[in-house]
Amino acid sequence: MPTIKDVARKAGVSVSTASYALNNVPLVNPETRKRVMEVAESINYHPNASARNLKTKRTNNIGVFVYGFSGPVFSEILEGINKVVHARHMNILVSSGKSSSMMLKEKQVDAAIIFDSSFDKQVIVQYAKNSPVVVLDTFLKGKNIYPSVMDNDLLVHQLIRQMINQGYQRFVYVSGPQEAFNNKERYKGYLQALAEAGLKSQQYFQGDFTTPSGYAAGKQIISMKTRPDFVFCANDEMALGVMEALREASIGVPEAIGVAGFDGSYLNNPYIRPSLTTISIDHYAWGQTAATFLIDALQQSGEVKGVLKPIGKIMIKESTQR
Amino acid sequence: MPTIKDVARKAGVSVSTASYALNNVPLVNPETRKRVMEVAESINYHPNASARNLKTKRTNNIGVFVYGFSGPVFSEILEGINKVVHARHMNILVSSGKSSSMMLKEKQVDAAIIFDSSFDKQVIVQYAKNSPVVVLDTFLKGKNIYPSVMDNDLLVHQLIRQMINQGYQRFVYVSGPQEAFNNKERYKGYLQALAEAGLKSQQYFQGDFTTPSGYAAGKQIISMKTRPDFVFCANDEMALGVMEALREASIGVPEAIGVAGFDGSYLNNPYIRPSLTTISIDHYAWGQTAATFLIDALQQSGEVKGVLKPIGKIMIKESTQR
């Protein structure tokens, strides 16, 4: 691997001049620069990132740490982040699991977006002492920490109230992972809306945000002595599972039971029938907002303006037509 | 940020001893090590990755470079890779777009898995002079380059032949991006199977592997003067779009038209009706295989055994019952 020394030698200049030329520092003579560039090109020179990062104390990398790589929500957010990060001439670096903590601690990234409620809070707080962090869908306080949280409870609250007004009365909840922040908030909104109407939740089914877990919940719902007339699912994937279980049992949706989800993942997917009532989040925009905010924070390294909250919109579809 | 010097000073030892202790080099006195570790812990010391990488010329990072972050195929492969990489105590680092090339050139990763047929081949070949690279679903020759390609053409060939035997006669093809390697191979297999049976492809519809593009193709198919009785789609997502378009026009699948896809992405998703005939690839296993192979190559830095080809399996489902 050629180093900057090789470039300097072959171009007949010192390393510092080579460095200036390579980095487009204006004070170098255009002819010299040209020569250096040509040599670099010819020997296929590329700066060593580790050396540069060590010296400059910056990596130009934005870390994105996620819980897993599956699901439409994750994909859309990531695409949004990716777009902005590239436009700002930085690199995106996605990781998952415990490598993520390592990368933060060892400073492989200049700033981070964390979308993983299981991520060690201590590590985040520590890292954020020196670098900005945007935390998606988790509340966390601290210097340089910017949580971006949607109104989970409020949105669910509104949806449920609307459903009550439509005449639904016997509600059950299909839950995401118990610890998940957004799941807890959604459950809270659900319970509160019912309470305000003098209703009680008939049952709580434990799921994990996947379609199969929704399907399993659906099976249980079918076997209930008194079936509910409305199933609220903490996300859309589980709602699909529930609907499938009901279909197999020939229980009509929405005639017999209304079903709703959260996220809006399938709004554009016409093959979902009946179309699913949901709370739609523009995840792509969310990713863009988060990344823009983060990079602004990094570059101004001071106060950042703008609100970071993703907007949710209730979308009433066929699955709750009553 | 504390450095190893700080640790050494506070522990009353030299930096080399501190380094040995922190890296579990056996020849250091257990008591000394303990003291060093405690100091490190107490001041929240973490080694600087850039410095370590610069010195050791290794990063412990496996790069995974993808075309985009969307879709089930991508997710599953990534989960498979992630599992193996973690088990082998390395870090996974996913990136997309032109950052990817940069990361390769600047040596931010020790080895790479590339799943992006638009990736600059030159860059790969250059990088692979010193580090192993596994290329998914693209043929590429060169030192240290290990392509992992499924039998796209053969599998499609078999499926189409089977469909011909079932009595289908008027075939159309819904294509992925024209340049995509796997798409081209699949088309080749499709054409050949038809040719061998003395049949001709009635039409070729340009798509891009997304459901909406399949839907658009479906609309066109409906308006054909002589409709096909079989639609082969280069992947499952497009097949869903086609089926939806047909459903909206009340054209029965499989009664009037058979539909098949590729990937097996929806085999476990019961809400797809009719269930889709497809060529199933175990992407999770594929990711695992690729990662295992790559890390072996990296560590033995020599010959690596084992076959790297993902296995495909034809799955006849409801969408082609004739």
Place this chain on the structure above:
DNA sequence: CTGAAAGCGCTAACAC
């Protein structure tokens, strides 16, 4: 405009 040289934080000979 260009060069000499210090030093980022770490590892690994080598010497004791």
Place this chain on the structure above:
DNA sequence: GTGTTAGCGCTTTCAG
């Protein structure tokens, strides 16, 4: 077992 030290490849003062 532990300490001294060179040096990884680069940027950036500081001199000239």
